[in-house]
Amino acid sequence: MSTAPRDTALWHPFADMFQVKSSQFCVSKADGVWIYDQEGRRYLDGTASLWYANVGHGRTEIVEAAAAQMRELESYFVFNDFTNPPAEALADRLSQLAPMDGAKIFLTTGGGESIDTAAKLARQYWAQRGQPQRTHILSRGNAYHGTNGMGTSIGGIEVNQAGFGQLVPEVGRVAHDDAEGLREAIDQLGADRVAAFFAEPVMGAGGLYPPEPGYLEAVAKICAEHDILFVADAVICGFGRVGTWFGVERWGLQPDMITFAKGVTSGYLPLGGVVIAERVAEPFWNHPGRPFRHGATYSGHPTVAAAALANLDILEREKLLQRADELERPLHDALQQLADHPAVAEVRGGTGLLGAVELAPEVLAADPGAVGRAQTAIRDLGVIVRPLGKALAVSPPLIISESEIDLIGKAMQEGLDALV
Ligand SMILES: Cc1ncc(COP(=O)(O)O)c(C=O)c1O
Structure with a gap:
């Protein structure tokens, strides 16, 4: 006999629980710059969780x-x-x-x-x-x-x-x-x-x-x-x-x-x-x-x-403060490549390992939920980014490599393509 999935009892901060109670994204494992869902699918942690996993995950x-x-x-x-x-x-x-x-x-x-x-x-x-x-x-x-x-x-x-x-x-x-x-x-x-x-x-x-x-x-x-x-x-x-x-x-x-x-x-x-x-x-x-x-x-x-x-x-x-300095430009460059995308109004960043891509007003006018939709599309492509008002933000662990930064840029590009 199949049973309907049980709604969560966990009240998520800042969440619309009407939506989230029966549809959560469960992270069950993490290592380095990667997190894993319960099915074992991996995602690049483009946000260092909530801006904090500076040395990355799984440090014994x-x-x-x-x-x-x-x-x-x-x-x-x-x-x-x-x-x-x-x-x-x-x-x-x-x-x-x-x-x-x-x-x-x-x-x-x-x-x-x-x-x-x-x-x-x-x-x-x-x-x-x-x-x-x-x-x-x-x-x-x-x-x-x-x-x-x-x-x-x-x-x-x-x-x-x-x-x-x-x-x-x-x-x-x-x-x-x-x-x-x-x-x-x-x-x-x-x-x-x-x-x-x-x-x-x-x-x-x-x-x-x-x-x-x-x-x-x-x-x-x-x-x-x-x-x-x-x-x-x-x-x-x-x-x-x-x-x-x-x-x-x-x-x-x-x-x-x-x-x-x-x-x-x-x-x-x-x-x-x-x-x-x-x-x-x-x-x-x-x-x-x-x-x-x-x-x-x-x-x-x-x-x-x-x-x-x-x-x-x-x-x-591991000289991670210097590492953040070195990666500041590559991250900004990766996001800047999205500046001309038709779904994008503005790219902000270039100070620290932090950046954001703000969606174009027409896109937001046509669909006020576009930021959330883009975030989910990018997550489905295997990269975690953070919805922030009209923008999507990234703040990866300081141990990220340049090729992993490129993965963030590519997934964002593809996720934004789906909006226009
Ligand atoms: C600049 C700033 N100050 C304060 C806080 C609050 O920190 P906490 O969520 O640990 O209470 C945050 C959280 O993101 C923050 O970004």
């Missing part, structure tokens, strides 16, 4: 580091004066790698939690400095800072804020590519009411926008002139994605805080954190009786920290 070195740590001490908290060796080693190492001297490291379990941490710390910093009225947080249109409370409130993708009622107040947005717009917003509010400005170096989920030349340097300068904290959200850009550790060094930036996640473990275990410049830590570290009353159960989790350390070893030993 990370698995073994995590297992060894679990045998020794699987988990213990780091609230108050408790600590553990892997959390200490990871904080030291990240502090050494950070572009700011004497940086402190607050560990979390992901990007959104890191954004909450940085935003709350920015407001508390000013309260500690005797300026409690500095509470406003500015961010950019199209920004994506995760789906926690603060990240939802300061995000710039409007559909992600709809229907949730009152979000965190005293936040504001500026155009994503206009540094002078930031200056005007600060002038309007009064600099003495602004705590911080948050910016992704290359904007990811909001459509993949590399910064206009000079933009990041200009906003950093405007923040410095007004004594406003500059927070770089390097959740996607860190750990090699744009060729540097913290995604900001190629613009010579030294932010007051950097949020990170994803590539810090290449996703083997969930980890995020905030790099905090000495200046921001100072009121809390150099004066008694000023605890930062914030932190989650799994902050400083030793097994996760051990996985991160093993991942950093691989990034260093």
Whole structure:
């Protein structure tokens, strides 16, 4: 007797569950730049999962580091004066790698939690400095800072804020590519009411926008002139994605805080954190009786920290930051070949191992579901790409070869052919 396939009980993030409940794509195995479905069919992981598998899949070195740590001490908290060796080693190492001297490291379990941490710390910093009225947080249109409370409130993708009622107040947005717009917003509010400005170096989920030349340097300068904290959200850009550790060094930036996640473990275990410049830590570290009353159960989790350390070893030993630099041009060239395709409006990228192909307005007008349709067609051809608004994005593992990059370009070409 045949039975009807059972609908899933798993509620997928961001998904239309009416569609997805009976039609999922199940990934059951992965190795290197390849993932496998349950029938054993392989697909090139053109997105490094959700922008995080920087060292690729199936690295037994990370698995073994995590297992060894679990045998020794699987988990213990780091609230108050408790600590553990892997959390200490990871904080030291990240502090050494950070572009700011004497940086402190607050560990979390992901990007959104890191954004909450940085935003709350920015407001508390000013309260500690005797300026409690500095509470406003500015961010950019199209920004994506995760789906926690603060990240939802300061995000710039409007559909992600709809229907949730009152979000965190005293936040504001500026155009994503206009540094002078930031200056005007600060002038309007009064600099003495602004705590911080948050910016992704290359904007990811909001459509993949590399910064206009000079933009990041200009906003950093405007923040410095007004004594406003500059927070770089390097959740996607860190750990090699744009060729540097913290995604900001190629613009010579030294932010007051950097949020990170994803590539810090290449996703083997969930980890995020905030790099905090000495200046921001100072009121809390150099004066008694000023605890930062914030932190989650799994902050400083030793097994996760051990996985991160093993991942950093691989990034260093295999020179994957340089590798990302070398592959930046070939990836961009592969996508640029699609620029004249009749289904394509624009190709964006060329900064890091990141790129996007935006569909032509006529194609989207004729079929508002064209992005999803193209993604599925490309997946059926054996390549994973990510739907991103009007575009398809790619962000492969940093270990990808040039011939595998060509496979991404070819599959996208064929998938786009089906749209016109
Ligand atoms: C720039 C940026 N910030 C924050 C986040 C949120 O991270 P998480 O999903 O780990 O909460 C993301 C997730 O993609 C991101 O791209």
